[in-house]
Amino acid sequence: MRFPKPVPPERQPPGLAKEIVLTALPEDERVWVPLHPNVWFRPLLLNTVEGYWTSLLRVRAAGVVSCHRHPAPVHGYVIKGSWRYLEHDWVARAGDYVFEPPGETHTLVVDEDVDEMITWFLVNGAMIYVDEEGKQVGFTDVYERIDLCRKHYISSGLGADYVNQFIR
Ligand code: FE
Numbered sequence: 001m002r003f004p005k006p007v008p009p010e011r012q013p014p015g016l017a018k019e020i021v022l023t024a025l026p027e028d029e030r031v032w033v034p035l036h037p038n039v040w041f042r043p044l045l046l047n048t049v050e051g052y053w054t055s056l057l058r059v060r061a062a063g064v065v066s067c068h069r070h071p072a073p074v075h076g077y078v079i080k081g082s083w084r085y086l087e088h089d090w091v092a093r094a095g096d097y098v099f100e101p102p103g104e105t106h107t108l109v110v111d112e113d114v115d116e117m118i119t120w121f122l123v124n125g126a127m128i129y130v131d132e133e134g135k136q137v138g139f140t141d142v143y144e145r146i147d148l149c150r151k152h153y154i155s156s157g158l159g160a161d162y163v164n165q166f167i168r
Contacts, residue, residue, distance in 0.1 A: 017168050020045055024056060025079075025118070030156040032058060033149050039065055043149050043166040044120075046142050052124040053142045059083070059110045059117045067107040067132070072124035074100035081117030083110050092119070105134055 024044065026032070032040035038061035044054045052072075056079070059065055065083070076098040084091045085106040092098050100106070102124075110117055129138040146163055153162040 020166070020168075022165075024120070028158075030153070030158050033152040035148075036065075037061070041145070041148070043145065043163065045168060046146050046149070046163070046166045047168050048142055048146075049168065050124075051126075051142055052122060053145050054120065054122045055145075057117075057119050057121055060115065062110050062112045062114065065108040065110060066127075067105070067130055069105040069128040069130055069134070069136075070100055070102055070123070071126055071128065072102050074098075074124065075122040076100070077120045079118040079120060081110070081114045083108055083114070083117050083119065085109070105130060 022044070024042070026042065032042050035041050038059060040058040042056040042058065044056070046053045057065075059081075076092065078092045078094050078096045078098070080094050082091050082093040086109060087104075087106045126139050126141040128136050129140070131137050146167060149163040149166070150160055154160050
């Protein structure tokens with residue numbers, strides 16, 4: 001097969017953001033940012049212009065991962081294992097796509113028979129952490145995620161600038 005010539009760089013807009021291509025499941029364990037015991041976050045894109053982030057969530061223990069409300073929509077794709085929300089009767093399994101509508105509050109749990117779950121999420125805006133009554137106890141957004149990553153990459157030896165490759 002013959003390919004045409006690539007589109008020349010001068011046909012691209014000035015100031016075009018740099019693309020991101022990476023191995024989603026890294027060989028270097030330090031890339032995973034710990035959130036809680038047995039729960040990690042692997043940044044892929046931290047978008048400060050549109051206020052969203054995409055990342056992998058990895059859980060290696062059964063239990064409640066988080067109870068939270070989404071002010072904006074979330075998309076997910078389960079890569080490994082399974083998980084569910086206490087508020088719903090479905091289980092998200094490897095290969096499943098999940099849409100979480102804006103406004104929903106739910107409690108993410110991983111069941112005993114799951115050794116490890118890994119899920120890709122695109123979270124828009126923020127996640128508001130709530131208690132069992134649904135009252136706000138904290139929140140996270142793309143800036144908090146960047147801060148979390150930077151602190152972990154400093155302490156793990158990858159360096160403060162390591163997070164920059166994910167930021168747009
Ligand atoms: Fe959620």
